[in-house]
Amino acid sequence: MSETPGTPSAASGAVPGPPRLYRSTGDKWVAGVCGGIAGHLGVSAVLVRAVMAFAIVAGPGLPVYGFLWVMTRPDTSAPGGPAAVSTHVRTMRPSQILVVVGVLAGLIGIGWGGPLGGLGSHLSFVVPVVAVAAGAFLAWSQLDDTERGRWRARSPRGKVLSIARPVIGFALTLVGVVALATQGQSLQAVTGTALAAFAVLVGAVVIAAPWVVRMWQGLQHEQTERIRATERADIAAHLHDSVLQTLALIQRRADDPATVVRLARAQERELRAWLYADPHRSEDSLATAVAAAAHEVEDDHGVPIELVVTGDRRLDPGGVALVKAAREAMLNAVRHGEPPVSTYVEIGAQGVECFVRDHGVGFDIGEIGDDRLGVRQSILGRMSRHGGTATIRRLEHGTEIALTLPPLPPVARSEPESGDPDSVAPSASLELEPPTVPPPGSTSQHAPEGAPR
Amino acid sequence: MTIPTTAPTTPIRLVLVDDHRMFRSGVKTELVPGVTEVVGEAPDVDAAITVIRQTTPDVVLLDVHLPGGNGNGGVDVIAGCRGVQTAAGQPVRFLALSVSDAAEDVIAVIRAGARGYVTKTISGNDLMSAIRRVADGDAVFSPRLAGFVLDAFGTTAGEVAEADEELDRLSAREREVMRLIARGYQYKEVAKELFISIKTVETHVSSVLRKLQLSSRHELTAWAYGRHIL
Incomplete structure (x- = not known):
């Protein structure tokens, strides 16, 4: 459903094969899903957003949006892609304020019996769900692929934000889940249930832990392998372009020692500069x-x-x-x-x-x-x-x-x-006008050919 | 530098440590028989330590980059042979011989205890005199190593030691000697330039080597990475 092959205005035209749907990293209000769809289909982002907003209000939009968010990757080819994004700490943009206002308006609408007034009778259900959604949004937006670099954010503010976001998100979700489960009962009454749920959770963790750890290690291993393979390919390419070419040249010029020495020396220097390059220089x-x-x-x-x-x-x-x-x-x-x-x-x-x-x-x-x-x-x-x-x-x-x-x-x-x-x-x-033409018989001991001394 | 006209009564016993067999045989052809005698060869760290402990040579020609050990190449060999003495009761001396002239490699192997550092492009004559110097307990500095020293001890900024004993700085004379070596002067030319004897030049160079090895003020490896920040 997200793949629409053959669309000419697809975000990643450079990659051969059917163009993929990416989340837009430049044109985004929430996660860039609408911007990505707009870019992919070649239609106006405003139109896509309006449709999506309507879909969300009408009901099915929210899960669709969430699904697209989870299943697509950010567009890395766009100008000002992840690399540019990761250098600054996320700040509230006007578009995001608009989104928040929209959500608030929706909530108020529920409370005041607006178009969604029907839900008002289920407030005890709706509010916790909204809390869970908001918490998940906060936590997930932090762990979003492009944002992962910000875990190691340079600025202290970025560090605080990167920790605060998931913590607040987690707290919101927890409160929402508890509220959902208790449904107006007293806390006392649900303690037993909570304990049971907790025990189940612990059991699940115990069972899943080795598997998760192994998967994590496997992922790490695979990543290092891939990095190593890339490095090896780089080195091979460089050696081919430089050293092998020079060696071939040296073999062809073997009868000319001066040239061979020169070639070898130049190649040595080039290789040295490549190996021990000083990044600070x-x-x-x-x-x-x-x-x-x-x-x-x-x-x-x-x-x-x-x-x-x-x-x-x-x-x-x-x-x-x-x-x-x-x-x-x-x-x-x-x-x-x-x-x-x-x-x-x-x-x-x-x-x-x-x-x-x-x-x-x-x-x-x-x-x-x-x-x-x-x-x-x-x-x-x-x-x-x-x-x-x-x-x-x-x-x-x-x-x-x-x-x-x-x-x-x-x-x-x-x-x-x-x-x-x-x-x-x-x-x-x-660079200077010579006063006289150099006489052939020079007094310099070194310059028999009249070379400039 | 010249080959001594009179060969020592006993040849200098050598061990070659290099992972390239071609290079080992190349060095052997350049050595003057009678002056030196190759008593052992090794292609990696562990074999090198074994061979050096067995043969207790006067001088080890040591490549900086070697397989095996803890992955630190020549540094591991020197660490593994600490305390090994020759039959005459002298410590086994190491002359680093490498294609790499990266500051990190040079400083690391000197700090580990090598008595000198020359690049593999050195001529046969120079190599012979370097081996003799190291066997006598003197230090061998290539122009590049002298440049590293001047850089590392901040002498370009004008810091000069008050006393020769001060470990963290070079004395004015040591600095002069290092500068002349960096300018491509041989020891005897340095001696002539400064109106001192070759032996005095050797003393200064050994003293600089000692400072390079013992100085704690300069985290020299860290320096090697950061030295070109303007």
């Missing part, structure tokens, strides 16, 4: 930017760079300059130095320090001609423009370029980054 941080630059250089030149970063801070224009200068330094190190190439970045309260070191023959800044823009402009000039420094040291084995930046100003600067000369082009040697 933000995209817009200096540490991430330096790592990205180092990986780029590694990929382009196939020389591994041992990168160590401690601390972090947000990426400001000075940080961007440091990343570009460090990238230039790493490029020089892999092009002209010898591996191992190490990069260490220390980001702290006293500022940023960055060291790029290789194990090549080394060079002196004095030996670099003024025309060599790589080192002079893209490293030294760039750092000094941002209040930092750059020094180049020649070690016994290799060269070390040290970059520093002052600490961030306490208040975040809001100036636009477009004024930053470094945000124009990553290739440093292009």
Whole structure:
């Protein structure tokens, strides 16, 4: 009865097969049943609600509504579905107030002999039934599928609500049931009956408990299994897309050791990032930017760079300059130095320090001609423009370029980054007009091909 | 780091613990015979504990991720071999060797008692000198481990210990040594840079290792998860 296959405006068009009836999570007054039916049939929700309201007043509507509520699932595909719903604590909406007013009006109508006046003579029956229904509504609305997340609601108010609802609901139902059973007799008279009923309940619990527990455990087991299977499928998909592809590529390029090393290194890094991804690391941080630059250089030149970063801070224009200068330094190190190439970045309260070191023959800044823009402009000039420094040291084995930046100003600067000369082009040697054409015979020891230093 | 020109009179007795047979044989080909002697191998936690207790080696090359035990891999092996001594009366020393450079793994195995941590991409020469250092009771820090230490002890925020004995902070000198190691300097380069002897560098590194293992102020594992919150 709830399945009407072939309706084009069904809520879940993405799922192949007959569209199912879902409870609406967005358009709902009570449980979203009417909204769901409206969406499913493609008719106006107002019409559905009017019909349902009439049906409820006339008699058969209430059980039908309850049945639909229990038998359908909330629509998870709608915008602002359960995920969005579960982030806020349920509050009274105008539509719900309307529903409550309607119910009250109905009750008053019963009492005053309105259209439902016939029931007035059975008040002792009607009132307890209404109480039971209200209690059940309260308790069930809390345990509603979409709401289950709210058991662990974050806000204290949500927690209180999530406990209060079922408790009040239970109390209402209990009172209703007792009133129904006593039917005006004195409490004393029903004590015996109550005891008997209680004994039966206890007996039922004793008998049902092992079965319920087993079912519960089975459900838990099945859930963990399903989660595990999903994870395994995810991992398999990832391995197939990345590692297997790279391995195939490596086999085809086996005669080219440099490419193989590069492929292996890139794949290793990618896999590592996937395995040990840091959920807290933000995209817009200096540490991430330096790592990205180092990986780029590694990929382009196939020389591994041992990168160590401690601390972090947000990426400001000075940080961007440091990343570009460090990238230039790493490029020089892999092009002209010898591996191992190490990069260490220390980001702290006293500022940023960055060291790029290789194990090549080394060079002196004095030996670099003024025309060599790589080192002079893209490293030294760039750092000094941002209040930092750059020094180049020649070690016994290799060269070390040290970059520093002052600490961030306490208040975040809001100036636009477009004024930053470094945000124009990553290739440093292009961003400034060269004073002269580089002569072929360079004084730099490292740059035989006239590469920017 | 260089291979010693004069091999020790007795070779360093090694046990390899790694669940990848290919990796174990790869390491064996890189070891210099005469300087080291592989006395045992094990593919999982329980076999490793048995082998180490039987052979009492000088150094154990220990993978961080291993099957068996309580599921903590190398940490379980170190815990299971507590108190085991070599024939010479020295404690059995552990050098962690792993593909993982995740902070949690590194810190966990160091806190458990490993004397050093190197990644599996280490060159044969470096591995040999790391083994020698660990056998001598010194500590072996890779640049990355040094970076972790600097991060963990909050030295980037400028905290410096008043006295060397203070467990929760690094002294200024220790911090300098850690920074140089993080910058890719080898021990002898560190020594030259700071005008101290290699032995002094080794002392500083061992002292940092001790602080890393004993410090209680830093819940280091918790730190490892939260360290990148800006």
